[in-house]
Structure formats: C-alpha cells, structure tokens
Amino acid sequence: MSVSADRLPQPTPSEIKRRKPGLVGWVVNRLGMDDTMEDQYNRVVPFHATNYMYCFGGIALVLFLILAATGIMLAVYYQPTPDDAYQSVLNISTHVQFGWWIRSIHRWAAGGMVLLVFAHMLRVFFTGAYKAPRELNWLTGVVLLVVTMGFGFTGYLLPWDQKAYWATKVGTDIAGSVPFIGHFLLVSLRGGQQISAATLGRFFDLHVLVLPAVILIFLLGHFFMIRRHGISGRL
Amino acid sequence: MMTRSGFLKWLIGIFGAVSVAGIVYPVLRFLKPPAALSGAIGQVANVGPLSGFAPGKLTAVAVHDQPAAVQNLGGKYVVYSLICTHLGCVVEIAGDAFHCPCHGSGFSPTGTVTHGPAKLPLPTYHAQTQNGSLLVGTIDLSRAAYPGWYKGEFA
Numbered sequence: 001m002s003v004s005a006d007r008l009p010q011p012t013p014s015e016i017k018r019r020k021p022g023l024v025g026w027v028v029n030r031l032g033m034d035d036t037m038e039d040q041y042n043r044v045v046p047f048h049a050t051n052y053m054y055c056f057g058g059i060a061l062v063l064f065l066i067l068a069a070t071g072i073m074l075a076v077y078y079q080p081t082p083d084d085a086y087q088s089v090l091n092i093s094t095h096v097q098f099g100w101w102i103r104s105i106h107r108w109a110a111g112g113m114v115l116l117v118f119a120h121m122l123r124v125f126f127t128g129a130y131k132a133p134r135e136l137n138w139l140t141g142v143v144l145l146v147v148t149m150g151f152g153f154t155g156y157l158l159p160w161d162q163k164a165y166w167a168t169k170v171g172t173d174i175a176g177s178v179p180f181i182g183h184f185l186l187v188s189l190r191g192g193q194q195i196s197a198a199t200l201g202r203f204f205d206l207h208v209l210v211l212p213a214v215i216l217i218f219l220l221g222h223f224f225m226i227r228r229h230g231i232s233g234r235l
Numbered sequence: 236m237m238t239r240s241g242f243l244k245w246l247i248g249i250f251g252a253v254s255v256a257g258i259v260y261p262v263l264r265f266l267k268p269p270a271a272l273s274g275a276i277g278q279v280a281n282v283g284p285l286s287g288f289a290p291g292k293l294t295a296v297a298v299h300d301q302p303a304a305v306q307n308l309g310g311k312y313v314v315y316s317l318i319c320t321h322l323g324c325v326v327e328i329a330g331d332a333f334h335c336p337c338h339g340s341g342f343s344p345t346g347t348v349t350h351g352p353a354k355l356p357l358p359t360y361h362a363q364t365q366n367g368s369l370l371v372g373t374i375d376l377s378r379a380a381y382p383g384w385y386k387g388e389f390a
Contacts, residue, residue: 073265097264 040227048234056120063113064215067151070106071208078158080204082197085160110152117148129232137225140218147215154207160200168203169195280371285364288312293328293344298360298371304328305362305369306344314360314371315346321353333357 011019019029028034077096079088092099121141124130130138157168172195176186191198237245282296288307295317296303302317302325315333317326324337332349333342341350346357361372 073262076266091269095269097267097269098261099265101261102265 043227043230046231046234049231053119053123054231056116056123060113060116060120061219063109063116064219066109067106067113068212070102070109073102074106075208080158080200082160082200085158085200089159110155114148114152117145121145127232127235131232134225134229134232137222137229140222140225143218144215144222147211147218151207151211151215154203154211157200157203158207165195168199172199278372282314282369282371285312285367285369288369291331293331293333295328296371302326303360303371304333312362312364312369314362314369316358316360316374318358319353320355320357326357 018034019025020034028037074092077088077092077099079085089103092103094100124138124141153168153171157164172186172189175189176182178185187193189199189202190196191202278299280298282298282303282305285307288294288305290307290309293304293306293315296305296314298314298316304315304317306313306315317328317333318324319326319335319337319340321335321338321340324335326333326335326340326342329341331344333346335341335353338352339350340348340353342353342357343349346359348354348356359375361375363370
C-alpha cells in the first residue's frame with residue numbers, strides 16, 4: 001500500500017488479505033505503515049555490536065525512563081518552596097510508604113545515567129562512530145550530555161539542605177565567571193544576586209519542565225538517526 | 236494433561252504477573268497519602284476541657300480515633316501518641332511514664348526511650364489551647380523522623 005498525495009488509497013483485495021490480526025494490527029492496518037514497520041522489525045544487530053560496550057546508550061535510556069517514572073512520583077509530594085522543600089523530602093523518605101525506595105531509585109539512577117551517558121560517549125568516540133555521515137547524531141549527543149548534566153545540577157538543589165545550597169552556590173559562581181555574560185548567567189540562574197526562593201523555583205522549573213522537554217526532543221532525533229544511519233561498522 | 240510448553244508458558248505468565256505486581260503495589264501504596272501529611276490545616280480534634288487534665292499527670296484521650304495521652308506540665312500541654320514506635324502496639328500509661336505491654340519498651344515522661352526494643356521516642360501531636368479546650372492537630376513531624384510503617388500515621 002503506497003500513500004497518495006493527500007489520503008490513503010482504498011485497500012485492494014490482496015492487501016486486505018495481508019492485513020494483520022490483533023491489537024497492534026488494528027492500529028497498523030489503519031496507518032498503512034506495515035512496510036515501514038516490517039523494515040524496522042527486520043533490522044539485524046551486526047555481530048560486532050553485540051559487545052556489551054554497545055549497550056551503554058540503551059542502558060542510559062532505560063535509566064532515563066526509570067528517572068522519569070520515579071521523578072513523576074516524587075513530584076507528587078515534593079514542594080518547591082524554601083519553607084517546605086526540605087521537610088517534604090524528609091516526609092517522602094520517612095512517612096510516605098515506599099517513599100524511601102522511590103527516592104533512592106531516583107538518586108541512584110541519576111548517578112548511573114550520568115556514568116552511562118559518559119561511557120556511551122567514550123564508546124562512540126573510540127570506535128569512531130561519530131564519523132560521516134553520523135556527525136549530526138554526535139552533535140545531538142553533545143546536547144543530551146549537557147542536558148543530563150543539567151538534570152544532575154538542578155536536581156541536586158531540590159532537597160534544599162546544606163550540601164544542595166553550597167553546591168549550587170559554587171556551581172552558579174562558576175557560571176558567573178564566564179567572560180562578559182557571566183553576571184547575566186549568574187542572576188538568570190539564581191533569579192537574583194543571592195540564592196533564594198527564586199533560585200529554588202527556577203531550578204525546579206528547569207528540572208521538571210524545561211529539561212524533560214528538551215531531552216525528549218533530542219532523544220527522538222538521536223534515535224531517528226540511529227535507525228536512519230544504522231549501527232556503525234566494526235573497527 | 237499439561238504439555239511442557241504449556242507449563243512453561245504458565246510459569247512465564249506467573250513470573251511476569253509477580254514482577255508487574257512488585258512494581259504496581261509499591262506505586263499504589265506510594266500514592267496513598269499518609270494521614271500525618273494529609274491531616275491538613277483545619278482537621279483538628281477537640282479532646283475536651285482543660286479541667287479534665289490534672290497537673291503532672293498523663294490522661295488517655297483519643298485523637299482522630301488513635302490512642303493518645305495528654306500531659307499537663309503546669310499549664311503547658313503535650314499530647315503524646317500512644318502507638319509504640321517499635322511494632323505499633325498501644326502503649327500503656329505507667330504513672331508519669333509509658334510502658335508497652337507487647338515487648339516491654341519503656342518511655343520516659345518526655346517520651347524518650349528508657350527501655351528497648353523501641354528505638355524512636357513517642358511522637359507528639361501539634362496542640363494548642365482555645366477557649367478552655369485542648370485542640371489537637373497532626374503529628375509533629377519536626378520532632379523526629381519516624382519510619383514509614385509507623386501505624387499511627389496512616390488512616
């Protein structure tokens with residue numbers, strides 16, 4: 001079945017015979033994408049790419065999904081105001097059933113994701129998988145690395161304890177040392193000269209709204225290009 | 236007669252169901268708000284007139300249907316939860332202190348542990364006097380971090 005200019009053509013009897021059964025089939029039959037999907041299902045992983053080092057990116061994705069799920073759950077109880085933030089985090093760990101578990105998973109998965117994204121980058125670098133025609137995918141990967149770091153940096157402030165406060169003070173001071181635009185970066189991140197309620201609000205906004213939107217867009221681009229290019233050749 | 240492949244399919248199905256339940260159950264429990272947190276502003280119990288609490292004594296009362304004790308420290312009122320921090324039994328008032336009949340935990344007049352196996356002090360409620368009555372709110376979370384299974388916190 002091929003797609004005409006503005007609408008799907010009526011199926012011929014032989015095409016109706018090829019129709020897929022089941023729930024997935026119900027959708028696929030209505031989108032006329034059987035051939036596209038068939039092509040996707042029939043990809044073979046090349047033997048050299050069955051090495052565990054080729055799994056880093058995939059594991060990073062799994063960790064991202066875990067972080068999204070547990071993060072959505074933590075946001076149920078977390079309150080991003082200076083008066084309540086620390087107590088709400090404490091409540092999650094001590095009063096909410098399985099709260100300590102969800103929070104621990106979020107924390108460990110966060111550290112793991114940074115590690116695996118970095119390992120994935122090293123693998124791509126040392127196997128030369130960034131070379132033509134895959135440069136654009138490397139560039140989206142650079143953005144994804146920065147966004148992952150951004151998640152870590154903004155998430156670190158949210159418990160609003162001493163460690164969070166001073167880490168953010170140091171981190172935003174570093175942003176402030178950039179030539180020419182440093183001061184602008186610093187006050188933009190802090191929402192003022194000092195770390196305050198505005199800082200917590202901005203970091204929370206970045207952590208749960210801005211960065212997730214950015215990472216989703218770039219992940220889709222990243223994965224689309226993997227499928228488009230296929231896995232790079234062996235060394 | 237069950238075939239081997241049929242049996243294995245059942246086995247995979249059971250393992251799969253257990254795995255899914257192992258995720259769904261904690262998530263549902265997580266979403267259920269603990270009473271200590273949902274106790275919201277305004278949900279206040281009136282435990283009676285102040286004349287009912289003799290100075291220097293502990294008086295048993297019910298706060299939101301949970302056992303508690305009011306301590307009158309010369310006009311200053313402290314409300315203790317009587318749910319043992321060990322395994323959730325109801326703690327008995329023993330003179331001016333507390334004793335748990337289940338495993339022998341003892342608590343001082345200020346709620347601190349004097350005898351194991353309990354490790355955490357008895358929690359107190361937020362309380363204030365108004366028009367000669369004692370009003371009791373939610374558990375004072377700032378006093379100590381209590382474990383999530385602590386019964387008194389979950390309605």
